[in-house]
Amino acid sequence: MNYLSYVVGAYAVFVVVLLWDFIAPRMQIRRELRAARLRAAREARAAAPSPMELNR
Structure with a gap:
């Protein structure tokens, strides 16, 4: 049994979530500013x- 596709998919999801956690607060700060x-x-x-x- 080969788990390579499962491991690659799990790491891909991990990287996407990590990037989102990095980018989302910066987007919110920019929007609020x-x-x-x-x-x-x-x-x-x-x-x-x-x-x-008219001013007097």
Whole structure:
């Protein structure tokens, strides 16, 4: 009986899961940082007076 295909498949699944555990948090951090930057820009635009607004 030859278990080579089973062992190769098991290692392949292990490598895929290991890569996903490495990549997924970085993707989430990038997504959260982008959302925070967009939120900060949106709040800065909302806080700034519009150019058509009259000041006394």
